[in-house]
Amino acid sequence: MGWRSTVTYAVLPGLAVLLTLAAGYLRWQTVTVQQDQVAGTESVRAATDGTVALLSYRPDTVEKDLDAAKSRMTGQFLDAYTSLTHEVIIPGAQQKQIVATATIPAAASISASDSHAVALLFVNQTITVGQGVPTSSTSTVRVTLDKVDNRWLISQFDPV
Template identity: 35%
Template sequence: MTVLDEETPAARSLTLPALRPTFLRRGPAGSRRAWLVAAAVLVVAAVVLAVLVHRGQALDTARAEAASSARTRIPALLSYRHDDLGHDLAHAVDQTTGSFRSDYEALVAKTVRPTAERRKVDTTATVSGLGVVRASASRVVVLAFLTQSTARAGGAPVVSGSRVEVTMVRVGDRWLIGDLKPV
């Protein structure tokens, strides 16, 4: 049996620099280059991680703000009293933005106002439940479960439930209703 002594050529060959990985080799050029590459990789990884964390936080903030806004804006959009119709419907339109705003104004003028005035209808909507379906930093879609109470003057209220998919759109520092679809 042969024992390798540190002084034998076989033992020295196991520690030759050629057997070490490039980044472990000693020498001014290889060592400096390896450390620079490693540092650059770490900097890039840190920047990517910071961007991902920031985007995640921005998305979480958008979800929370839009959901909170939807809880107050949806009832404002869908509730009105026949004795204060002008104010209530103007307030409802203020909850909207984009092409949905003009569509909603047309619906109010053509259907909601004449019916509410003629039949003396009061409608109150409340959000029973709400969840975020999808989100970006400027647009959040929520699914809202509504309870609506509708009554004609002197009549008993009729309570009904419905679901709507509502697109909330960031306009400046506010979240407004950009679309509403029954589901």
Template identity: 40%
Template sequence: MSTDASPKSRRLLVVLGALTVVTAVLAGVLYFTLYRPDQRVDDTVRAAVTDTASQGAIALLSYGPDTVENDVGAAKERLTGEFLDYYTQFTTDVVVPAAKESQVATQATVAASGPVEVAADTATVLLFVNQSTTSAAKPEPAVTATSISVELTKSGDDWLISGFDPVQAHG
């Protein structure tokens, strides 16, 4: 009997080993498809959200005293949700009057950018933005550098900005 138990034990070990490998592979596949939504989008989507966030930031932060209303109107086309409401109110109450009365002009450029999280219909992109501001009182450009977390939401085929928050430095 001891000679029969040994081949049966070996077969059982081989079957258990194979089941372990199959289980590990399935767990890995499930992790990367269900629990890692950033793995379900391709590089084209990552590039699209990064470009949308970058171009949107430039539109939001760049305007001139003679074109501010058109600049703000064009920027609003890139926004959605509560952020669109906030931006509309803020530009109406603060930006447009200040640009006209004080001859404020700003020009933003994106120095660096990268996707933080990208899913099928939402994304977060980190931007490093430089902004140059002039006014009638201060014609020499004041340059500031800011890190901004941009949230995007997919609407049809387009990505729209749904959040735009400066990143607080920790130190």
């Protein structure tokens, strides 16, 4: 067999297979990166909305406000939050007429996959007790989310 036959029947088909595999791998990488970017965007939005909901309430609607926030949580964090709100926050807010308002001036995705994400949030919270002067505080929280039934839910909430 001459060199032309070798190139025609061995090298060119082998090169075609390698190029096809490389193109497939690059396409898979592109799709994975795009999915992670979408997950990052969606999870940061869910972390932001959920954090505002769980840290904001008014004394006349505190029970309704914080019970509604529970729909944004899952797992042990949901259990701990439920216990804390019913034993401490709701009675305290009603008794002392506490108004809490949270805003998120900045948030970023730390990591995200199709079912698990971590976001870093900068939180501003203003609290007013009765007719007192409002006090403001800032904090940073690491919010871990899990995707449950196609919804991003907060599974951990850790001050940094």
